[in-house]
Amino acid sequence: MRWEELDREPCSLARTLSIVGDRWTLLVLRECFLRVRRFEEFEQRLGIARHVLADRLKKLTEAGVLCKKPYQERPRREEYRLTEKGLDLYPVMLSLLDWGDKWMAGPEGPPLLRRHNACGHVAHAVPTCSECGEPLDARSMTVEPGPGAPPAILKAAGGETE
Amino acid sequence: MRWEELDREPCSLARTLSIVGDRWTLLVLRECFLRVRRFEEFEQRLGIARHVLADRLKKLTEAGVLCKKPYQERPRREEYRLTEKGLDLYPVMLSLLDWGDKWMAGPEGPPLLRRHNACGHVAHAVPTCSECGEPLDARSMTVEPGPGAPPAILKAAGGETE
DNA sequence: CTTGACAGGTTCTTTTTTGGAACCCATTGT
DNA sequence: ACAATGGGTTCCAAAAAAGAACCTGTCAAG
Numbered sequence: 252m253r254w255e256e257l258d259r260e261p262c263s264l265a266r267t268l269s270i271v272g273d274r275w276t277l278l279v280l281r282e283c284f285l286r287v288r289r290f291e292e293f294e295q296r297l298g299i300a301r302h303v304l305a306d307r308l309k310k311l312t313e314a315g316v317l318c319k320k321p322y323q324e325r326p327r328r329e330e331y332r333l334t335e336k337g338l339d340l341y342p343v344m345l346s347l348l349d350w351g352d353k354w355m356a357g358p359e360g361p362p363l364l365r366r367h368n369a370c371g372h373v374a375h376a377v378p379t380c381s382e383c384g385e386p387l388d389a390r391s392m393t394v395e396p397g398p399g400a401p402p403a404i405l406k407a408a409g410g411e412t413e
Numbered sequence: 414m415r416w417e418e419l420d421r422e423p424c425s426l427a428r429t430l431s432i433v434g435d436r437w438t439l440l441v442l443r444e445c446f447l448r449v450r451r452f453e454e455f456e457q458r459l460g461i462a463r464h465v466l467a468d469r470l471k472k473l474t475e476a477g478v479l480c481k482k483p484y485q486e487r488p489r490r491e492e493y494r495l496t497e498k499g500l501d502l503y504p505v506m507l508s509l510l511d512w513g514d515k516w517m518a519g520p521e522g523p524p525l526l527r528r529h530n531a532c533g534h535v536a537h538a539v540p541t542c543s544e545c546g547e548p549l550d551a552r553s554m555t556v557e558p559g560p561g562a563p564p565a566i567l568k569a570a571g572g573e574t575e
Numbered sequence: 576c577t578t579g580a581c582a583g584g585t586t587c588t589t590t591t592t593t594g595g596a597a598c599c600c601a602t603t604g605t
Numbered sequence: 606a607c608a609a610t611g612g613g614t615t616c617c618a619a620a621a622a623a624g625a626a627c628c629t630g631t632c633a634a635g
Contacts, residue, residue: 351425
């Protein structure tokens with residue numbers, strides 16, 4: 252399988268990875284969630300090669316995850332902001348962060364914590380069922396074909412569940 | 414920043430990406446969650462080059478995400494299984510899948526659905542606060558330095574929150 | 576006791592992607 | 606007129622990926 256074919260796979264995971272499954276893209280998005288918006292600032296904070304950054308920003312913009320907004324005319328300057336689609340990646344960020352906090356932190360503990368404004372506690376995310384509210388884990392779900400399933404999907408492409 | 418330095422970054426996102434932030438790795442893990450365990454089966458289902466597959470399985474095993482278990486001696490054959498650490502990536506899989514279902518499905522809808530065994534409904538994951546149970550979104554959390562924070566972290570490395 | 580068929584890799588060669596640094600362009604401050 | 610600033614593009618060398626062929630134990634059949 253080649254990288255450009257990934258977005259045509261009958262698998263939501265593969266399709267998502269066709270947008271964010273790249274070394275740099277998620278780090279760029281991390282900065283976006285930290286309200287970084289300008290080319291130079293991305294470059295300085297990430298230490299990314301300029302043309303790689305330009306490429307990622309273009310792809311994310313084309314994918315509708317970011318949008319360009321002018322913040323001044325003459326000279327025209329534009330900044331990159333998360334769209335609705337981009338903000339919707341927050342659960343992905345959270346789950347990656349929480350896993351890193353749990354499994355990749357050294358003996359000192361995680362470098363950053365997140366405090367939930369509403370309740371005031373340092374918290375992590377618990378994935379829960381949208382229908383009944385119970386916590387979800389790998390063994391509690393069953394995969395079945397959806398409306399966009401190709402005929403051969405039952406044996407071929409995947410979703411998840413252990 | 415170079416790829417091998419990523420696991421030493423003071424950022425849980427970067428550290429997580431040092432394990433799973435790769436084109437193929439998450440697709441290999443998708444198959445693991447679908448109970449695929451053998452080299453040949455990974456290869457056939459993914460269409461991945463054999464040495465890339467061997468490399469990813471080795472790295473995931475070294476990282477403690479997968480473990481090798483012999484399922485027969487003479488000839489010795491081993492299968493790859495998710496460890497506790499690997500199973501803990503389920504929230505990451507779910508959030509990626511849900512985003513793909515929502516934003517990358519064609520007009521027909523998503524190719525696969527997940528049904529929650531406990532309540533019987535087709536469901537997606539909602540990230541909720543581990544302390545108070547309320548749903549979390551990008552604007553409801555504040556980042557603060559944790560126990561493993563290096564001195565310069567307040568301005569340098571990131572977590573999230575829009 | 577030779578042939579062949581697995582499972583599970585490794586080696587080799589050709590493309591793609593990176594990283595690094597230099598260069599370009601419009602505007603504006605001095 | 607001249608350097609600085611923001612936002613890129615171009616060029617080259619180095620690293621990683623794709624593809625396909627080749628290697629290695631261990632049975633099992635002829």
